[in-house]
Amino acid sequence: MSRVSGPWPPVDVEPPAAHPKAPAPGTDLGVHYDECFGCGDDVEAGLHLRSTVGEGNTVHSKFTVTPAHQGAPGLAHGGLLACAFDEALGSAVGNLLRRPAVTGKLETDFRRPVPVGSTLYIEARLDGTAGRKIYVSADGRLDAADGPIAVSARGLFVQVGFEHFSTHGDPQALDKLAEANRKNERTRGDEWEINP
Numbered sequence: 622m623s624r625v626s627g628p629w630p631p632v633d634v635e636p637p638a639a640h641p642k643a644p645a646p647g648t649d650l651g652v653h654y655d656e657c658f659g660c661g662d663d664v665e666a667g668l669h670l671r672s673t674v675g676e677g678n679t680v681h682s683k684f685t686v687t688p689a690h691q692g693a694p695g696l697a698h699g700g701l702l703a704c705a706f707d708e709a710l711g712s713a714v715g716n717l718l719r720r721p722a723v724t725g726k727l728e729t730d731f732r733r734p735v736p737v738g739s740t741l742y743i744e745a746r747l748d749g750t751a752g753r754k755i756y757v758s759a760d761g762r763l764d765a766a767d768g769p770i771a772v773s774a775r776g777l778f779v780q781v782g783f784e785h786f787s788t789h790g791d792p793q794a795l796d797k798l799a800e801a802n803r804k805n806e807r808t809r810g811d812e813w814e815i816n817p
């Protein structure tokens with residue numbers, strides 16, 4: 622199997638257009654759900670990703686690897702690294718496009734080992750959209766924003782209606798989340814675009 626993937630995005634796309642209400646570059650994005658394994662404060666062994674909006678349809682996230690994230694002794698588990706990229710890419714889609722979407726496909730390229738105690742600096746970018754399909758990619762650099770690339774990822778997110786979450790997920794938890802967003806200064810009064 623070749624290490625080189627095919628062209629990206631794999632189909633003709635429209636250039637990504639950030640939503641008019643997308644947070645400006647420099648904005649700290651905070652936690653989107655306290656119980657999210659990727660960013661939530663209530664998940665002790667979670668990844669606790671922290672993200673900031675970057676220039677040009679990007680989101681910058683940091684993930685520090687702890688002993689809770691090991692696969693081999695002293696090294697991050699690849700599946701958890703993939704999770705960090707899912708979160709970073711999802712954050713770019715959710716915050717910049719403000720469309721509810723879920724991961725359809727996620728491809729990771731593990732280029733260097735990521736030791737416990739190191740921090741991945743992930744830059745996630747919107748690459749283009751084709752109807753409900755949203756193409757995104759990211760690079761994770763070791764210990765500095767200009768460090769060597771340790772992991773790269775490409776993903777396809779698919780826009781869904783809110784009923785995706787209420788039908789398949791936990792409607793009561795969704796109501797609690799909506800209430801918390803109403804109380805949050807940054808997200809209060811916001812409404813997401815539901816249709817492409």
Ligand SMILES: CCCCCCCCCCCCCC(=O)SCCNC(=O)CCNC(=O)[C@H](O)C(C)(C)COP(=O)(O)OP(=O)(O)OC[C@H]1O[C@@H](n2cnc3c(N)ncnc32)[C@H](O)[C@@H]1OP(=O)(O)O
Nearest residue numbers: 653707708711712715716723724725726753754777779781
């Ligand atoms: C202010 C707000 C802030 C918010 C921050 C949020 C941060 C969040 C951070 C958290 C982040 C964590 C995020 C998470 O972890 S999300 C959790 C993990 N993901 C899921 O659970 C998704 C499960 N899958 C599904 O529900 C359905 O399969 C979906 C909805 C994806 C599609 O089923 P649906 O019946 O609706 O649509 P469709 O099948 O007609 O597909 C539509 C189009 O897409 C194309 N397609 C689909 N799949 C693939 C594939 N694998 N490769 C290539 N292409 C694929 C398909 O060919 C078609 O293309 P076309 O024929 O139209 O050309």
